[in-house]
Each structure stands twice: as C-alpha cells, then as structure tokens.
Amino acid sequence: MSKKTKKLKIEYVNIPIVVATLLLVIFGVVMVFSASSYNAEIHYNNKYFYMTKQIIGAVLGIGAMIFFYFLDYHKLQKWKNWILLASFVLLAVVFIPGLGSTSNGATRWIRLPGFTIQPSEIAKFGFVIFVAGYLAKNFDVIKAFRGILPVLAVGGMMCVLIMLEPNMSITMCVGITMLVMLFIGGASLKHFAYMSLPIAGLVPALIIAEPYRLKRLMAFINPWENPKGEGYQLLQSLYSIGEGGLFGVGLFNSRQKYMFLPFSESDFIFSIICEELGLLGATITMLLYLVIIISGILIAKHAKDRFGALLAGGITTVIASQVLINIAVVSGSIPPTGVPLPFISAGSTSLVVFMSAIGILLNISKQSKQNVIKSS
Amino acid sequence: MILLLISLFIFLFGRLFYLQVVEAKFLQEKAEEQWTRDLPINAERGVIYDRNGIALAVSYTTYDIFVRHSNVEDEESVAKLLASKLGLNYDAVLSKVSNAKVSESLIKMQVESSVAKELKNSKLSGIYYSENTKRYYPYGDFLTQVLGYTTIDNIGQSGLELYYDKFLQGIDGYSKIQSDIRGTELYNTLDSYIPSVAGNNLILTIDYQIQLLCEQAAVRIMQEQKPTSAQIIVMDPNTGEILAMTSKPSFDLNSPPRNDVATLLAESKNLSIVDVYEPGSTFKILTTAAALEEKKTTLEDRFYDPGYRIVDGQKIKCWKHIGHGSQSMVDGLNNSCNSVFIDLALRLGLDKMYEYFEKFGFGTSTNVDFAGESGGILMDKDLVKKVDLARMGFGQAIAVTPLQQIRAISSVVNGGILYQPYFVKEISSNSGNYKKEFSSVAVRRTVSEDTSNKMRYMIEQVIKKANAIESFIPGYRVGGKTGTTELMSTTGKTGEHIASFVGTFPADKPEYVILVVVDRPTSGHYYGSIVATPYAKTVFEGIIKYKNIQPTEDLDRDLKLMEKNIQMPNLVGKSLSQAVGIIKNLGLQYELEGEGGKVLAQYPAPTEMLYKNGIVVLTT
Structure with a gap:
C-alpha cells in the first residue's frame, strides 16, 4: 500500500453511503434521546443516559469507519482465521459467570468496567470476513458439497453458540447471511435444497425446546387474544405506528415512550420513529437504508476481486436482513424477535460494529474506483 | 437482487x-x-343543620393512602412508617408494599390530613394520596338514630343520612390526567377537569337546644331507671315539626360499632318510629276526646268504680284494686281510672272506636320523612271482641309507635288538626341554585275546637290536681298524663312494664308536646309518674329557660301548692287500709304495687318532705 492511497481523496469516497450512514447515525442519536429520556430519568435519574452512550458509540463508530476506510481490506483476508477465533472466544466468554451479563432471561453481553459489549454483534461480521475469505480462496471447490462444508460447520457452530444465549434473531441473521454469501460465492442450487431440509426441521425443534416461542408466534397472528401477555409488546408497537399517521405527532412527542412500549429505545425504536414522524419519516428512513444497501450491492458488484465482492455482499446482507427483519417485526409482519435497527437502535457495540462495516465497504469501493481510474 | x-x-x-x-x-x-387515568374527585356530602343553623353533620377532607410498588425504593422503611403512623400491622403493610403484581395497593382510607402531612414530610417514595371526605358529627352521640351514619365511602346507611342520601351525596367529579404506564402523572397534562358538585344541605326541624335537653334527660333515665331503652320526643303540635327525638342506648356517630353488627343494628334503630308499644294510660286522652266529640260523655258525667268492670263475663281490674268510687269524667282522667274508659269505649262501640283510630292515624304510617316507619298494629276489626274493645279504651290491645302517639295527642290539644310529622324543613344547595322548602302538612281534623279546648283543660287538671304533680312547674301551665303498661310476656315473665308520660306546654295553648317512653325500668319503680314524668319536667324547665318564657301564673300561689310541708311517715308493716287512712289524712295520694293487704315497702322513705297531693307508692 503506497502512501498516496492513504490520503483521503474525495473522488474515491462513496459519497451516498457516507451521507446516508451519517444521517442515520445522527438521526439515531436524536431518536434514542427521544425514546429513552423518560425511562432514563426514572431508572437512572438522568434523561441523557442512553443518549450519552449513543454519542460515545457514534464517535467511536466514526473513528472505526475512518480506520477501516484506510485499512486495506485484503488484510482482513489474511487475518480471517484469527478474526473467527476471536469471535468464538468472545461468544464463549459470555457464558463465563461473572463476565456474562444477563438481562430479560438472555445472556448476551460481556460486562466490562463502565460498559458492556455484545459479542454476537461482532461475531456476525467476523463470520462474514471468514466466509468471504474462505470462499474467495476455495472458489474452485465450491461446486462440490465438501467445498462448502467448512462454511456450514463454522456457521452451524456459531449459530449454536448464539442460540445458547439465546438470541434467535441474530442466529437468523447469521444463517441468512451464510446462505446469501454461499449463493454469491457460487454454491450449487442443489446444495441449497439439501441445506433447507435440516433448517426446516430445526424451526419446530427450537419452538418445542422453548415453548415461549410458539406463544410469541401465536401472538403475532392475533395479538388481541392476550393483550396483556404475549400480545402486549406487538400491540404497543402497533399503537405507536398507528398513532403516527401520515405525518406523525412531532419529534419528541411520542406518548408510547412513557413506558407503554418496552424496548422503545432499542429493538422497537422504529415504532417511535413512526409515531413521532409518521409514514413520511418512516419512508425517508427506509429510503436511507435503501441507499446504503443498494450502494453495498453495487460495491460488491464492482469490487476489484472475489474477496471484495463476497465481503461487500456479506456486509450488505447483514445490514439488509437486520433492517428488514426489524421493520417487519415492529409492524407485525413476521413473528416478533428482538433485532436492533442498524445505526439507530441504542447500543454502542452494534453502532461501532456497523460503522466499521461501512468503513470496510468504503475501502472496497475506494479500491475499485482507484482501479477504474488507474485502468482508464 | x-x-x-x-x-x-x-x-x-x-x-x-x-x-x-x-x-x-x-x-x-x-x-x-x-394513556389517561381518571382521578375521581369526591363530592362533599351536604351539611345537616338544626333549625337554627347549628351544624349537626359535616364533612371534612381526609386522604386515602396508596402505595405503588414500582416507585417504592425502600420497602421496609415505607412499611414501617405506614404501620406506625396509621396504626396498622407491619407485616400486613409490608406484604402490600412489596406486592409487585398490582400497580397500586390501598393502604388505608379516610386518614386525617394531619397524619397524611406527617407521611408526606417523610419524603419516602412510593406513597400516594387521594383526597376524600369524611363525615363528622360535631356532637358525637347526639340525635344518633335520627341523623344516622354513613359507610366509610360516605353512603348513607341509616336515619336521615339514608333517607336523604341522594340529596346529600352530590355528584362526584373527576379529572383526567395523562400518565405513564404506572399511572404516574406526566407534567402539565391535565386533560379535562370536571369539578364535583357538593351535596345539598338539610335544615332540620330539630332544635339543637331542645334536643340537648332530651339527650341529657334520656341519659339520666338510663342511669337512674336502668331500663332496656328510653325514648323522648318533642313535637310542635301546631305544625307537626319534630323538635327533638332521642333514643337510648345509642352510640357516637363518629365511631359506629361497625364490628358488632348486632349492637349497631339495635342501637341505630329509631325506636320512636320503627318500633311499637302498648300506649296504656296516655291513650285515655284519645278515648276521652273521641267520646266527647261523639257526645258519649261530658266533663260533668259521673262514673262509679268498684275497682273493676265485668265485660262479657271477664273481670277487668282497675289499677287501684280497692276502687275509685264515684267520680266525674275529669276525676276519671285524673285518677286514670280504667273503669271509666271501659265505659267510654263500650259507649263508642267498635265502629266508632275504629273510626277514631283511623282519624288519629293508627294502623297507618305517618308519612314522616324517615325510612322503615312502622304503621302500628291494630287488631283485625272482625276479630275484636267486646272485652278487647273495653281494653282498647285504656290503651291496651293496640300497639302504636311513639311518633303516632305524640302526633295523635298533639291533634287533640292543638285545636283538632292532625299534622304529618317531619324532620326536614329545607333542602338547599351551597350555590343557592337548588332550594326546596317543606311546610307543615295538615292531614285531617280529628276533633272539634270545642273538644280540643275541653281536652286541654282536662289534661292541665291532671297535672294540677292529681297524680302527675311531679311535672308541675310553678308559674307555668303544664298539662300531661302518665301511662304504665304491664308487658304481656311471651316467656311468662311478669313485672315488666313500659312507663310513659305525655306532656303539653303551655297547657292552655300548647307549643310543645313531649312524650317520654321508658321500656322495662329495673330501678324498682315502674309508674310513669316516677320513672318518666320528672324527666319531662326537666325538659320543659329547660325550654322555659332557653326560650326565656315568662311565668303566666301566680308564682306565690303555685309555690305554696308545691311547698313540701308534709313529712312522710313510716308505713311499713301497717295494714293497707291503715296506711291508706294515714296518707289521706295527710293530704297525700297513693299508688299501689302488689295486691297484698300489708305494706311491705314505701316510697319516699320516712321523714322525707312531700308537697300536698304528693304521691306515695306502697308496695304490698
């Protein structure tokens, strides 16, 4: 890497993705404040509690984004096994008593002095880097089932670990990402059919293992049946969305955030966006995501090498799947599952990791643009 | 893609x-x-005033204390504070404070504002206060059964509180506030506020001062005569207004015995309205009035009493077994001679007797503004035998409420008009938008003016000359008649009596009629003249003082009449005829308890001074 490329040259920067990301992050800070201030006042006696954390996350995230913009993504290919190992270690640490932090019946966080991190957020991108690296290197054997076996094994193990926390939604995310990356990487459609069989069997098994999932599923179909129990969360979300109407009740004016809608600052922040800014605000938010995702797809398409393409594709898949799942959940389109909305939901691990991912996308984009400019 | x-x-x-x-x-x-929570604003219950504006029942602000578990920081200190300040069991309070299943637990209702203030000063989180009102009766055990009491939720349970409940209650208001999920109010979000409308106030016909006199007299009866119960009513005979009504035993309205339901029910019953008794001799006034009106007798009419009458082969004794001999109509009432009234009843006949019962309002309710009134008990007319009719003449074989009795007698002395008795003169709202006045309702004429005049004269004579001189007040004109009824016991127990006295003042133009009923005195005496009359006299004396009524009669003459210049001799051990002879020679009168021939006991004790015509009771 020459010194020249380390300088920020504006023509190499993918402007739409940077603008969309920064807009969402800033918007996220505002919405986290709006959604959490009342709760924070009650529980922490400080209405800026969540917002402060979110701002720290955003600042760290911008740093990480810049760092990865300048870091040649090919280094990630070299480090892929170490990154994967680190991801597994982090996932395992959650289960060490004293280090893991439990909340609402799930052990998903590592408690560190002053803050907590959520390893699954990091691990899913670690997994993306590993799969991209592996598939890029072994593209010749991918058509054979044994060629994709290591990906399936690693993905399966990761899913098991995340499922043990438990965190079904991130597991789903990892699964979807794995499938999409295998597809982009050129795995044969026949093998997808094989894979879908055990997955189809797994869903009922998971539901039987934790009956609350079935209840949640039923609640999704008719939340009015038990409005104070399983249906509660979804109904409150629907109330928020409905209250917003076309133009919303105005920024900061949500009424549902007064403890009626649980997780209003994290997994259900989109409902508050709908309530305060209406269908208009929700649509603009979705369009910004669309800008990032389409840019991601284009970056993958134009990446100068196979690894870049797979990496960009994987990252974009993670972002797209989380955005779609989150909005589908809060609007009652699919069974409820807790997945944060990228860049907006409160949570600094998620924010830093997603912005890092955007940094990687920018680096891939930069290198392809340099390529284009050089070759022309 | x-x-x-x-x-x-x-x-x-x-x-x-x-x-x-x-x-x-x-x-x-x-x-x-x-998002919203309705907060009720309790309407203040109307005030009950006496006729002169003295508040007898008021409401004041109290607080209901709640705890919201989600806002409690220190469960134990909160529970400790509440238990100690509110006098509750610590464990019970702690279990409510730490109950996370409900958003809010009621700890105690109707907490005085001073206590609530102390709780507020503690600054412990999680305690909430809701304004309420509490009924307060400034005079406590006063007019108890008439006023009645309310539940802790301010709903009338008995008495006027019950009868006029819908007027007194008012309309609760409410405020709608924006709240978070726990019900905690959000700042400045009062959505709507509908103020409560205070209940209407009542102005009673009751006169606090006269009521007080009756309360005090009734307490003394309970102490001195030890009866089962005692009732006193004072009525304005010219309007039907009830000026005072008391019944003992009773309780402090501020602390009804809610934990002892039997006592609560028994003592909150207004016996003067809901219970009946055999009126006995006071009823003779009514028999006389009916007979005069029907011209079956005159004041000069003469009767002979050998000590009994035989009706349909049954011997009905006069209370004075040796007989009153020959006497006029006026003397008959003075002596309360049963034989005279047997004659009058038989002269009137069954139809006329029942016609007068109806006129006087017996057997039907008086329509007084009070719940649960009894109409009294009349025998089925077709079943009345001649002997029953004879007994009705002196107030037996008929059961009436004290209120029916005083109202009937009022009609006899007021010129002949029967009024509907009532407690409430006026209902009005604080704002003045609502006002309803009640005036006296004349129901019917019972006797003519002329008969009424004659009756007033006769009733005054009873006091002046005869066996009720205990109620004579020097300088004033008082009328009255005693009554004593032996209870027909279902258990075969004898010797239980109801003693009563009905009095009128001033006797020539009565403004006050009093009825004192003493149920089963156990002090050793049961004659109305001893057990009931003196208490009526103290009430009249109190009224004279309170109203500053000037004497109308020659005080010196009256005082002479009242002079106690006869010393009571010792009569115990003497034969009855001997004793009676001594008493007559001294210018005294006598009553007998028992049917023996020898004096076993006497009242008053030897050497006590008596006035002329004073009564001696001989136990034989």
Missing part, C-alpha cells in the same frame, strides 16, 4: 401505510385509552 430488495421494502411500506392510514383511527383510540 435489487428488485427483490425493493419489493421487500415496498411490502413493508405497504404494511406501514395500512397501519398508519387505514387502521390509524382504531389504533389511536386504543392507544389513547391507555
């Missing part, structure tokens, strides 16, 4: 469009329902 992506986004947009536009109204209504 991109197409799939965009179509997914379009699907989600469609879903949001459905929720935010199509379903919006429904969802908004549902959401708004849960």
Whole structure:
C-alpha cells in the first residue's frame, strides 16, 4: 500500500453511503434521546443516559469507519482465521459467570468496567470476513458439497453458540447471511435444497425446546387474544405506528415512550420513529437504508476481486436482513424477535460494529474506483 | 437482487401505510385509552343543620393512602412508617408494599390530613394520596338514630343520612390526567377537569337546644331507671315539626360499632318510629276526646268504680284494686281510672272506636320523612271482641309507635288538626341554585275546637290536681298524663312494664308536646309518674329557660301548692287500709304495687318532705 492511497481523496469516497450512514447515525442519536429520556430519568435519574452512550458509540463508530476506510481490506483476508477465533472466544466468554451479563432471561453481553459489549454483534461480521475469505480462496471447490462444508460447520457452530444465549434473531441473521454469501460465492442450487431440509426441521425443534416461542408466534397472528401477555409488546408497537399517521405527532412527542412500549429505545425504536414522524419519516428512513444497501450491492458488484465482492455482499446482507427483519417485526409482519435497527437502535457495540462495516465497504469501493481510474 | 430488495421494502411500506392510514383511527383510540387515568374527585356530602343553623353533620377532607410498588425504593422503611403512623400491622403493610403484581395497593382510607402531612414530610417514595371526605358529627352521640351514619365511602346507611342520601351525596367529579404506564402523572397534562358538585344541605326541624335537653334527660333515665331503652320526643303540635327525638342506648356517630353488627343494628334503630308499644294510660286522652266529640260523655258525667268492670263475663281490674268510687269524667282522667274508659269505649262501640283510630292515624304510617316507619298494629276489626274493645279504651290491645302517639295527642290539644310529622324543613344547595322548602302538612281534623279546648283543660287538671304533680312547674301551665303498661310476656315473665308520660306546654295553648317512653325500668319503680314524668319536667324547665318564657301564673300561689310541708311517715308493716287512712289524712295520694293487704315497702322513705297531693307508692 503506497502512501498516496492513504490520503483521503474525495473522488474515491462513496459519497451516498457516507451521507446516508451519517444521517442515520445522527438521526439515531436524536431518536434514542427521544425514546429513552423518560425511562432514563426514572431508572437512572438522568434523561441523557442512553443518549450519552449513543454519542460515545457514534464517535467511536466514526473513528472505526475512518480506520477501516484506510485499512486495506485484503488484510482482513489474511487475518480471517484469527478474526473467527476471536469471535468464538468472545461468544464463549459470555457464558463465563461473572463476565456474562444477563438481562430479560438472555445472556448476551460481556460486562466490562463502565460498559458492556455484545459479542454476537461482532461475531456476525467476523463470520462474514471468514466466509468471504474462505470462499474467495476455495472458489474452485465450491461446486462440490465438501467445498462448502467448512462454511456450514463454522456457521452451524456459531449459530449454536448464539442460540445458547439465546438470541434467535441474530442466529437468523447469521444463517441468512451464510446462505446469501454461499449463493454469491457460487454454491450449487442443489446444495441449497439439501441445506433447507435440516433448517426446516430445526424451526419446530427450537419452538418445542422453548415453548415461549410458539406463544410469541401465536401472538403475532392475533395479538388481541392476550393483550396483556404475549400480545402486549406487538400491540404497543402497533399503537405507536398507528398513532403516527401520515405525518406523525412531532419529534419528541411520542406518548408510547412513557413506558407503554418496552424496548422503545432499542429493538422497537422504529415504532417511535413512526409515531413521532409518521409514514413520511418512516419512508425517508427506509429510503436511507435503501441507499446504503443498494450502494453495498453495487460495491460488491464492482469490487476489484472475489474477496471484495463476497465481503461487500456479506456486509450488505447483514445490514439488509437486520433492517428488514426489524421493520417487519415492529409492524407485525413476521413473528416478533428482538433485532436492533442498524445505526439507530441504542447500543454502542452494534453502532461501532456497523460503522466499521461501512468503513470496510468504503475501502472496497475506494479500491475499485482507484482501479477504474488507474485502468482508464 | 435489487428488485427483490425493493419489493421487500415496498411490502413493508405497504404494511406501514395500512397501519398508519387505514387502521390509524382504531389504533389511536386504543392507544389513547391507555394513556389517561381518571382521578375521581369526591363530592362533599351536604351539611345537616338544626333549625337554627347549628351544624349537626359535616364533612371534612381526609386522604386515602396508596402505595405503588414500582416507585417504592425502600420497602421496609415505607412499611414501617405506614404501620406506625396509621396504626396498622407491619407485616400486613409490608406484604402490600412489596406486592409487585398490582400497580397500586390501598393502604388505608379516610386518614386525617394531619397524619397524611406527617407521611408526606417523610419524603419516602412510593406513597400516594387521594383526597376524600369524611363525615363528622360535631356532637358525637347526639340525635344518633335520627341523623344516622354513613359507610366509610360516605353512603348513607341509616336515619336521615339514608333517607336523604341522594340529596346529600352530590355528584362526584373527576379529572383526567395523562400518565405513564404506572399511572404516574406526566407534567402539565391535565386533560379535562370536571369539578364535583357538593351535596345539598338539610335544615332540620330539630332544635339543637331542645334536643340537648332530651339527650341529657334520656341519659339520666338510663342511669337512674336502668331500663332496656328510653325514648323522648318533642313535637310542635301546631305544625307537626319534630323538635327533638332521642333514643337510648345509642352510640357516637363518629365511631359506629361497625364490628358488632348486632349492637349497631339495635342501637341505630329509631325506636320512636320503627318500633311499637302498648300506649296504656296516655291513650285515655284519645278515648276521652273521641267520646266527647261523639257526645258519649261530658266533663260533668259521673262514673262509679268498684275497682273493676265485668265485660262479657271477664273481670277487668282497675289499677287501684280497692276502687275509685264515684267520680266525674275529669276525676276519671285524673285518677286514670280504667273503669271509666271501659265505659267510654263500650259507649263508642267498635265502629266508632275504629273510626277514631283511623282519624288519629293508627294502623297507618305517618308519612314522616324517615325510612322503615312502622304503621302500628291494630287488631283485625272482625276479630275484636267486646272485652278487647273495653281494653282498647285504656290503651291496651293496640300497639302504636311513639311518633303516632305524640302526633295523635298533639291533634287533640292543638285545636283538632292532625299534622304529618317531619324532620326536614329545607333542602338547599351551597350555590343557592337548588332550594326546596317543606311546610307543615295538615292531614285531617280529628276533633272539634270545642273538644280540643275541653281536652286541654282536662289534661292541665291532671297535672294540677292529681297524680302527675311531679311535672308541675310553678308559674307555668303544664298539662300531661302518665301511662304504665304491664308487658304481656311471651316467656311468662311478669313485672315488666313500659312507663310513659305525655306532656303539653303551655297547657292552655300548647307549643310543645313531649312524650317520654321508658321500656322495662329495673330501678324498682315502674309508674310513669316516677320513672318518666320528672324527666319531662326537666325538659320543659329547660325550654322555659332557653326560650326565656315568662311565668303566666301566680308564682306565690303555685309555690305554696308545691311547698313540701308534709313529712312522710313510716308505713311499713301497717295494714293497707291503715296506711291508706294515714296518707289521706295527710293530704297525700297513693299508688299501689302488689295486691297484698300489708305494706311491705314505701316510697319516699320516712321523714322525707312531700308537697300536698304528693304521691306515695306502697308496695304490698
């Protein structure tokens, strides 16, 4: 890497993705404040509690984004096994008593002095880097089932670990990402059919293992049946969305955030966006995501090498799947599952990791643009 | 790929469009329902005043204390504080404070504001206060059964509190506030406020001062005569207004014996209205009035009493077994001679007797503004035998309420008009928007003016000359008649009596009629003249003082009449005829208890001074 490329040259920067990301992050800070201030006042006696954390996350995230913009993504290919190992270690640490932090019946966080991190957020991108690296290197054997076996094994193990926390939604995310990356990487459609069989069997098994999932599923179909129990969360979300109407009740004016809608600052922040800014605000938010995702797809398409393409594709898949799942959940389109909305939901691990991912996308984009400019 | 992506986004947009536009109204209504909390504002119950504006029942602000578990920081200190300040069991309070299943637990209702203030000063979190009102009766055990009491929720349970409940209650208001999920009010979000409307006030016919006299007299009866119960009523005979009504035993209205239901029910019963008794000799006034009106007798009419009458082969004794001999109509009433009234009843006949019962209002309710009134008990007319009719003449074989009795006698002395008795003169709102006045309702004429005049004269004579001189007040004109009824016991127990006295003042133009009923005195005496009359006299004396009524009669003459210049001799051990001879020589009168021939006991004790015509009771 020459010194020249380390300088920020504006023509190499993918402007739409940077603008969309920064807009969402800033918007996220505002919405986290709006959604959490009342709760924070009650529980922490400080209405800026969540917002402060979110701002720290955003600042760290911008740093990480810049760092990865300048870091040649090919280094990630070299480090892929170490990154994967680190991801597994982090996932395992959650289960060490004293280090893991439990909340609402799930052990998903590592408690560190002053803050907590959520390893699954990091691990899913670690997994993306590993799969991209592996598939890029072994593209010749991918058509054979044994060629994709290591990906399936690693993905399966990761899913098991995340499922043990438990965190079904991130597991789903990892699964979807794995499938999409295998597809982009050129795995044969026949093998997808094989894979879908055990997955189809797994869903009922998971539901039987934790009956609350079935209840949640039923609640999704008719939340009015038990409005104070399983249906509660979804109904409150629907109330928020409905209250917003076309133009919303105005920024900061949500009424549902007064403890009626649980997780209003994290997994259900989109409902508050709908309530305060209406269908208009929700649509603009979705369009910004669309800008990032389409840019991601284009970056993958134009990446100068196979690894870049797979990496960009994987990252974009993670972002797209989380955005779609989150909005589908809060609007009652699919069974409820807790997945944060990228860049907006409160949570600094998620924010830093997603912005890092955007940094990687920018680096891939930069290198392809340099390529284009050089070759022309 | 991109197409799939965009179509997914379009699907989600469609879903949001459905929720935010199509379903919006429904969802908004549902959401708004849960955002607000109604806080009731209790209407203040109306005040009950006496006829002169003295407040007898008022309401004041108290607090209901709640705990919201979610806001409690230190469960144990909160429980400790509440238990000690409110006098509750610590464990019971702690279990409420630490109950996370309910958003809010009621700890205690009707807490005095001074206590609530102390709780507020503690600054412990999680304790909430809701304003309430509490009924307060400034005079405590006063007019107890008439006023009645309310539940802790201020709903009338008995007495006027019950009868006029819907007027007194008022209309609760409420305020709607925006709250968070726990019900905690959000700042400055008062949505709507509908103030409560205070209940209407009552102004009674009751006169606090006269009521006080009656309360004090009744307490003394309970102490001195030790009866089962005692009732005193004072009525304005010219309007039907009830000036005072008391019944003992009773309780402090501020602390009804809610834990002892039997006592509560028994002592909150207004016996003067809901219970009946055999009126006995006071009823003779009514028999006389009916007979005069029907011209079956005159004041000069003469009767002979050998000590009994034989009716349909049954011997009905006069209380004075040796007989009153020959006497005039006036003497007959003075002596309360049963034989005279047997004659009058038989002269009137069954139809006329029942016609007068009806006129005097017996057997039907008086329509007094009070719940649960009894109409009294009349025998089925077809079943009345001649001997029953004879007994009715002196107030037996008929059961009436004290209120019926005083109202009937009032009609006899007021010129002949029967009034509907009533407690409430006026209902009015604080704002003055609502006002309803009640005036006296004349029901019917019972006897003519002329008969009424004659009756007033006769009743005054009873006091002046005969066996009720205990109620004579020097300088004033008082009328009255005693009554004593032996109870027909279902258990075969004899010797239980109801003693009563009905008095009129001033006797020539009565403004006050009093009825004292003493049920089963156990002090050793049971004659109305001893057990009931003296207490009526103290009430009249109290009224004279309170109203500053000037004497109308020659005080010196009256005082001479009242002079106690006869010393009581010792009569115990003497034969009855011997004793009677001594008493007559001294210018005294006598009553007998028992049917023996020898004096076993006497009242008053030897050497006590008596006035002329004073009564000696001989136990034989």
